[in-house]
Amino acid sequence: MLSQAAEDYLKSIYKLQEKGGKVSTGVLAEFLNVKPASVTGMIKKLKSMKLIKYERYHGVTLTNAGKAIALEVIRHHRLLELYLFKALGMPWDGVHDEAEKLEHVISEDMEERMDAYLGYPTSDPHGSPIPDKNGVVPKTASIPMTSLQDGQSCVVAEVNDSDSALLRHLGSFNLYPGTRFRVIEVAPFEGPFTIDVAGQQAVIGREVAKHIFVDDIHDT
Amino acid sequence: MLSQAAEDYLKSIYKLQEKGGKVSTGVLAEFLNVKPASVTGMIKKLKSMKLIKYERYHGVTLTNAGKAIALEVIRHHRLLELYLFKALGMPWDGVHDEAEKLEHVISEDMEERMDAYLGYPTSDPHGSPIPDKNGVVPKTASIPMTSLQDGQSCVVAEVNDSDSALLRHLGSFNLYPGTRFRVIEVAPFEGPFTIDVAGQQAVIGREVAKHIFVDDIHDT
């Protein structure tokens, strides 16, 4: 059995790799909140297990075996988030931390039971896709809210799940995945977005908007 | 935060202490499946944390602080077993292993949510009492099945939870907590018990009977 630490490394490499190909030691260290020297150590272990490809000073990428494990952990995480949300009524800003710990210890049987209970869902409470049993990730085609223009209407597709204060903030405007809103005004010089959510006006700063991804855009 | 290993030591000391006061290094080692030398090491750590009382060569007992942690872990374990059983439909012979891992990882919030979902239960699927939030253990007054006589009728109160093959065996006779049965015959010379469970006859060996505890005994 792989250690929790190793699983978290693989999961993190997967996520970082999505955005930019090879993953450097420094970026991974930053992401995992450890020192670069520690990352070098774990990288060697993962390489010896053939879970990553690695050349000194040149970053890492997952092998197929490593990717399969990463996706399994991500599947656990997202199923758990949705399960805790739906079955135990946990708030959407609380499920991430709980899932972060549980993801490494649940059995395949428990995974399957949650999946069945939830009706084989394809996304978690923050809109992130849940990989299926075979590691196939449902396609999502959302764009960053920051690229929206005045007058456009759209649906929240996905939000960053790891900052619970941000999630509470979004919750206060009812900005959950599936919620439609319309851009009233984008303030100039990289300014905030004024939006309309179900008749209520809200002002969303750039920094917040960066963590929101949207879908189904219409000009109005 | 206490390590998982330390939590398991405290839980084990609590359980062994229930039966026989002071807990010796060897008994604890046997129970935890580690070597006595490892136990000595952990004992020193737990003593330095003031969670146990200890004198070299003379065994350990829990302090109040240690007992509180032990009961908290046991509460997690038993709530989890019942939750997995009721909410996810896991078989009663599967919940122990799952709970053994989850017990160290769940938050107080999750504990409370499971407790509420289950309606503040007082016993787990194997009949063991669930300590309440304040560490108060519901009183149970069951006696070992091995002390039953011919013709006595009783109700299953509690069974040993950690041997899943044994649990499957008991399940095949419908011997769950709450099930009433009647002793038809106790074979002489420490022989097996022939019992009647809801009209069906079953033969239960001594070794199995040792792990069954009963209640509400009537002579018939």
Added chain:
DNA sequence: TGTAAAATTTAGTTATGCCTAAATATTTTT
């Protein structure tokens, strides 16, 4: 193209929690 800055790796340390083998204390037996 050489040097300075930045990133990464190596070397050496720490803490946890397990192990085996040897030493020591306790308990039982004679």
Added chain:
DNA sequence: AAAAATATTTAGGCATAACTAAATTTTACA
């Protein structure tokens, strides 16, 4: 009460996974 058997502790190691400080490699830029 001493010797033998049993239980426990100490001593020394190993694996994991972090850290700091120093050395090395890459990259950026003058």
